[in-house]
Every structure is written in C-alpha cells, then in structure tokens.
Amino acid sequence: MSQANSLLRMSNLRRVEIAERLKFWFPIDAVIDDGRPAIEWMDLRDVNFNEPFFDETVTKAARERVITDLDMLLQLEKISDSLKPSAFIFHCSRCGSTLMANAFRALQGSIVMVEAPVLDKIASRFITDEPTNSTKELLYMLLLRSAVAALGQRRSGAEQHYIVKFGCTTTLQINRIRCIWPDVPFVFLYRNPVEVIVSNLSSKPQWMEFHSNPAAAAAIVGVEVAGLERLTAAEFCARGIGRFMNEANASDDERSRFVDYEELSSDKLIDTIRFCGIEPSPEEIDAIRGISRLYSKDPSRRRTFNADNESKKAAASEYVLEVAEKWAAPVYEQLKIKTEKGFQKERLVNGVIKTRAL
C-alpha cells in the first residue's frame, strides 16, 4: 500500500461526490495501490506551477495525497472546466525543451505542465501493454485525454493557454497523442546526438535506468528484453534518441515545428510561440528574452545559461561518436535539413505577405 491516504477509495461516497471534491485537485502520479492501477491526487488549486518540472512543484507543495481508482480521471473530466491544450512539446532529451517550456510560462494566463508523471506513465502503457488496435488502446487514449484535462483545469478563470511538455520517451506515442488532439500543434526540440549522449551519460535520467522496467526499456530502444544486457548505456541512449527523432520526423505536417538546440535563441522561442497561434505582448517578449539568458533548470532563476556544445563534443569518447553516428546521426541530419527548409519556406511566405500588403 502506498503511503498516501486511500480515504477516498475506501469511503462510501458516490463517485460523483468524490469527483466534486476532487475539483481543483491535480493527478500527481499514476501508481499501483493494493495491486490495482490508481491515481494519486494533490490539492494544488492555489499553486503556480513555476518550477521547471512538475515533480518539483509537487515536492515543494508537500501536501496531503489521496488515492482514487483510475476511472476518477474520467469522472472528473465530465464535470470539470478545463482548457484544451494550446500546444505540445516533445523532445529528444537534454535539448532545450525546458527553456521552451519556460518561455511559454512567461505568457500571462498560461498553464504549463512539464513532464507530469501521470501523463508519461499512462503513455508508457502503450509501450508495455502493446494494445494496438484494441479496446485497451482506446481506453488508454481516453485516460490520457482525461489526465491532460485534469491538469488543465481552470482555477482563476484567467487562464488562456495550456501547454503540455511530455517526457522524451512519450515522443514514441506522438501518433496516438495526435489522434486524440489532431488540431493541436506540436514542437519537437532536438540536438546533436553526441551532445545529448554525453549529457545523459554524465547525469543519467530515469528513462535510461533500464533495469527498473526492462519491458519498457526494451520497447523504447526497439530490442527484445533479453537483448538489453548487451547494450551499453551509450548505445541504449543513442538508440533511444534516434527513435525519438524518427518518430517525430514521421509525424511532421503543417502543425509541427522542429527546433534545433543550436538555433535556440529568444527570437526562435518567440517565433515558435507564434507558430502555436499565440501572439506574445511586448512585456511577455521582454520576459522571454530575459528567460532565454538563464539556465532553464534552475528553479531559483538566478543561474545564467552558458552554451556547452563544444565542451560536450570534446567530452565524447570515440565509442560515443560511433554509437551516435550509427543510431541517431542520420535522422538528426534529416531534421536539420527539414528545419532549414522550414526557415526558407517561412522567409518566402513572409516575403509574399509583405509584397501583398504593400
């Protein structure tokens, strides 16, 4: 049994009454409670999600947690008033996606949810349960939609934009997510694979701890579970980011925007926000310019950002260069060409619009 309070699950309240009580509570995690999948909730109605990551906000809030059955997400979606997502952020890990999220956070009336565990855990069920074309697949899609709705609940009434940034492994579910929200634009951030691998090896993220969930890990990199043992951490990472980039590349259309870490500037951030249909005010633009000078993962927002591309490349071993080249470099090059073409197209379109205006 989880340490959290299971009062709501055990109580005799009707589901509708429980859902009413859960209004303005947020699903903070998907857990197993008494052997059953469940949702952990926290009352965060007065909390601004200003920390770079969702988990940091939850830790800081440090409030009572309650557990309900999974279907309470569906019940809450029926009665709550939530914003439809304005944009999704996908990424290949360690590539500036937190900075992108922080830029969205600078917009007045924005809700920005960054790597909320409940979303990435539901999405990971698509990997582990292989439910393609099954009722279960639809159920997970429905649960994912409800979880996104629960995190996007209106609290003050002044909310206007709702941005969801997923964990990097959820990029593998981009097609399903777009099936649920076909009109919502998405941004995919990527970076030179050598730099991403070096960064991940120096500070290992959860998704690379492949012994904790071998089935999910094997699916992420596209090998059998038995084959995991033969992979080094560097190869695992290279295969993973290669697959994230490939999946995003395959989903490219008029509602997608690809952003290379190398070109990540305040202008690029603003341009990407505009691509998502949001026009920042002059004050918001100033705030975004300020944010782009800071280290994105520092909750205190005091540390300045220093580009580390060259130091990352210099730290790469021959082996890292080799696995990066084999598993991720080809798609990285494709994305770079795509991004450059996108820029040229934009310049052309802008030119045409200006000519017409004259």
Next chain:
Amino acid sequence: MVLSKLAPYKDIIYTDFQGNGGILVDLNTKQYYQLNETGSLVWRGLENGNTLEDIVSQMRAIYEVTEEHAEASVQKLVSHLESRRLIQRT
C-alpha cells in the same frame, strides 16, 4: 420495430478517436466496450435522442444495406446495450 426512445445512462462515457472506433466506459461497473464504426453510429444516434427508426435510416443512407438488415443490426446492438445496462428506455 417499437417506436420508443432509448438513451444512454448518465454514467456512461462514450468517445471516438479519429479512425480508431469508439469506446464506452461504464463508470458504475468500470467495464469498457469497444464499438465498431456502425456501433458508433448507433450510439451517437442514441445520444442525440434519435429514435431507432431514425438510426436505421441514417445507417441506410451511409451503407448499402436493406432495411431488414439494418433494422436487425440496430436491434441486436440495442439489445446488447440494454442487457448491459448501458442504455435505458425513456
């Protein structure tokens, strides 16, 4: 066919995603069901308050089926839905 209206219970959630069919979730029993394309058509008709006759007509407008075939299909699905307490007569 009996001229009566059937409507979903309020604790039923129905959703369809592009090209993936539809799913019904009964929040009371926590059972879930998948509906195919024609099943989704029937459900949406019931949600919109259409009679079974209306739904049969809609089905015949979309698919090349005889009235008997369409009526039998709709009746069969409706019986299933009723027996599982997903819809009720109003």
